[in-house]
Amino acid sequence: MTNKPNTTLDRLRTALDTLAKWPEVSWDEVSRVAGEAVPLVWDALKDHGVWYQLEPADRAALYWALSTGQSVQTHRPSPVADGRPVLDELSRECAYFAVHCEGRHECWAAAEGRYEEKEGAAQLLDWYQGYTPAWRPEVFRILETEHQTLRHREDGPPVLSHVLSRVHDRICDRDTPRPDEGHYTQTALRLASLPEGWQIETMRRMAAGTLPGHAVDGAFDAISALPRHGVELSPMPPP
Structure with missing residues (x-):
């Protein structure tokens, strides 16, 4: 050897x-x-x-x-x-x-702590996927809007697990998600179109503070770059 x-x-x-x-x-x-x-x-x-x-x-x-x-x-x-x-x-x-x-x-x-982040991201994705398609964009809306309003406060930007918990409470209270003009729905649809491994990694980055839209865009940019490293994208991007 x-x-x-x-x-x-x-x-x-x-x-x-x-x-x-x-x-x-x-x-x-x-x-x-x-x-x-x-x-x-x-x-x-x-x-x-x-x-x-x-x-x-x-x-x-x-x-x-x-x-x-x-x-x-x-x-x-x-x-x-x-x-x-x-x-x-x-x-x-x-x-x-x-x-x-x-x-x-x-x-x-x-x-x-990196291994624990990956394990946590898989659990967060399962949690998120347990919500109906109508509620998934609401998770991203809360994350993005509160990130802008809370980032200068001492408690920092919103935490993904906390947002998921709050959405869960609203569902149990028979609340309804706010109407979405398309941005957050599109983010949810694009996330769902990724292979599961990419979804978990995207969720890990969201949990670390990356805005949902930026995280999903980053996943697609990374996939698009794979042929430069000799990785084929057909019939589907790996993994």
């Missing part, structure tokens, strides 16, 4: 160290490394024989991270306010998948 997997993960650690140093490191260097980091961990997953053992939601997350890394690589320079969150997201995703290769969480501290 070759030592390629260890070499690949060593290169990944070096890449993540570089991402962590921005803005001390130039954006040209960081953007280049951001485009290389996810392919490195993808190679490591394949080298360790675990890529095809991953759950669909995890494969969707890796594909999404590939798209994010490529976007960082091709859009420069980046405003400081926008650069740090996306670099942290990339580092966390790479660390999460590196754990799948090594099984050692202590070596990839950035991945802490």
